Amino acid sequence: MAEETEGPVKRTRVVAVRLTEQEHAAWSAAAAEAGSGRLGTWVRTTMAGLLNGHRATPARPGxxxxxxxxxxxxxxxxxxxxxxxxxxxxxxxxxxxxxxxxxxxxxxxxxxxxxxxxxxx
Known part of the structure; x- marks a missing residue:
């Protein structure tokens, strides 16, 4: 169980994923459509949603x-x-x-x- 902390969460672990140009373009487009300014933030949010049993929904219709x-x-x-x-x-x-x-x-x-x-x- 995660311990609650006050203030911003310090992330210290890095996960590297190699993508093709096409995959990177598709992921970047999906992140932009979801209203995320950063690809890493979009990946983390999307994965957190999947792990919690639901898909992350875009901020606006794609x-x-x-x-x-x-x-x-x-x-x-x-x-x-x-x-x-x-x-x-x-x-x-x-x-x-x-x-x-x-x-x-x-x-x-x-x-x-x-x-x-x-x-x-």
Whole structure:
């Protein structure tokens, strides 16, 4: 039986879970849909609910599966963009190639922003 304490609970144990990019995107989307700002908090809350015999319910109704899938895909695209830019920085692209990459990433971000806004509607 857990002992009750006053004040914030100090968590000292760490649990590591390896995920694929798709799993991470899906978990992150589910956490966001549940209104959780942090993936770890969502996992802890969800597991606590399961251990107590009930599913954790989202703070608000979730989007249709198609929207959740699009959000997960956007997360993957964003991750790929970050990896491409990081690789470009490490490889030391010339100035012309760097400018072209920046322009393409900016264009992709603009399109992703439009998609995000459409998904929010």
């Amino acid at each position: 989007p249709p599966p198609e929207v959740a899938a699009l959000r997960a895909e956007l997360a993957r695209v964003g991750n790929n963009l970050n990896q491409a830019v990081r690789a470009a920085n490490v490889s030391g692209l010339d100035r012309v190639s760097s400018a072209e990459l920046v322009a393409r990433v900016d264009a992709a971000e603009a399109v992703m922003g439009q998609i995000r806004e459409a998904l929010r509607s």
